[in-house]
Amino acid sequence: MLVKYIDDRQQIYLIEDTRDSHIKALYPQKNIKSTQVLLSDEREKKVTQRDLVKSGLRNLPDWLIVSETRGAEAADMLDAVKTNHSLITTLHAKGAMNIPSRLMSMIRQGNSYSNMSDELIARELIEFLPIGVHLSVTEEEEKGVIRGIKEIVEFTGFDAEHGTIGNYLYKRVNRYNRETNEYRLFEETNPLTDRLLEMVEDSKLYHILPELFLPKVNKTNERMVLV
Template sequence: MLGRFTKGSAAASRVEPAAPLPIVEPVTPETPVAVGSEKDQREDLLAVKVELHRHLIDRFNLAVLETASKEQILDEIRPVVRDFVRGRSLPLNARELDQLTSDTADEMLGLGPIEPLLKDDSIADILINTHKRVFIERRGQLEETPIRFRDEAHLLRIINKIVSAIGRRVDESYPMVDARLEDGSRVNVAVRPISVDGPLVSIRKFSRNPYSLERLVAFNSIRQPMIELLKIAVQSRKSILVSGGTGSGKTTLLNALSSYISHKERLITIEDAAELQLQQPHVGRLETRPPNVEGRGEVRQRELVKNALRMRPDRIIVGEVRGEEAFDMLQAMNTGHEGSMTTIHANTPRDAISRLEQMVGMAGMPMSQESIRAQIAAAIDIIVQTQRLSDGGRRVISISEITGMEGSVIQLQEIYQFVRRDVSPEGKIIGDFRATGVRPRFAAEAATLGFQFSKDAFNPQMAL
């Protein structure tokens, strides 16, 4: 059976020499696990899996292997894994050897060399620069990995496995595609001819357990009084716009905010690639669709927003507003769907308003600039600004409230802000979260609903 999956050349099955680990013991059921920190053991195991996978993709015929069942793959790779472990004198007992073999089979049935990276919760982004190089972002910093694909055809097989799972395609006719993994992680792919050197893949991972606002405090992204404000804003059905740059944590924050929505409400989500992880029981998820081979069948976000209004939603959550659907989103917020939420790419709250204004103009409606601004001021209550700092940390750097119009200008008042003070020798940003002393205008309305802010929540003299 081995001949069915292995390549013909002897050179392909040759094991590259590697320095053995310091602990050398026979593989038996009683062999103890190597002593060391949990982090070190996890990183050592990841390194072993990466090297083992590199050995296997050199040895086996991947195109044929992908048609096999897990049992067949286990039968084929078990002796190879055993020889690999013995050849490197790895300190694994029989149970750990079986687990390594099973994990390796899962990876070969899944997304190949990057499967161990997808299972590592400390990794935020996986960036594949052609089949030769793979980078990751861990704790805000980019680092290169030893992972590689056998060739461009191997990488393209993995890409097609990802995009075909959600009914999309990528080829010379459609060289760009947005997709998602089963766990909601966001995937962007660019292939030839627009990608000159070969396929480029960007995977934005999402935690298996969605972040709560309280958990974000542990990452120094936000402070407790700011959480209190956002929680009451959500429960008071205030419409929230989360603004920020790429990779600043907008979707993570939107997921966290949604946890405060009542489980009695019906939510409709609208996204280009479904990635929101809402915890409510009554959620309807809508996703855009690209055109087919004949150029037909495209479904844009604007059509989905219009359709969502006919689905009896209590709130509409748009993963990211980026075009003419902004007009319909504002109409929904102004006509009985208060408490809706969305994200937008912008560097400041004022820029977010300007971008929203431009997007409404894209809808082609005969509206004056002043009437567009009046629609925005009436629809949006809170703007939360996020930012990815130079040290890799994500912060909520501003929470502002829209208070209405003064002439033709939308009025904003900042309630909380992050103030940078210094940079440590290690490059870490040093700063403080501060209250501006302004009390939100919706506080009185929230009080009538039974939501009270703590006494010093907006005291600028109190440390957050």
């Protein structure tokens, strides 16, 4: 879905474990170079995800898309965004607010970050990777299994006591009503900070931003979702 909004003229370097994203088939008009991790026992020379991240940077892509981040390649990915490459990746975390701490443990596996403090790594993550999205899977009687966005967070700070500090741009939460003995699904939205709005506008993406994320329209909004 995110790839849809990338300018067709920009170069995308895609790294996958297995070729299951089908991005090239979905967007044949886009400039996508697709690569795959090769770790089978039969191969004498294996190609790791970290190898492909480093190779991708030599191709000077506008976008680096890594299907899933698992280890030391996270350090190279942080280096990539610090040199003005845009990044999309996935990882396993409890929620969107936990993404920086998950990335920190993987970034430390890279030699250049092994002795860096949490505060310094977090500061770089917040500056260069300011948005985290958490997807959840739910099962509903009539609709079956549904995968969707549960949280979108703008990371704004970090401290040793509380960890990541952020602004929930979007959040879906179930609330219990004792009178009706029912759970109801609510959606909460908040506007982007001025800093992130400036980044979006400078990237020429302001026109696709929903109005509910704009400060003049929304301070904090909550609505019940009818399902």
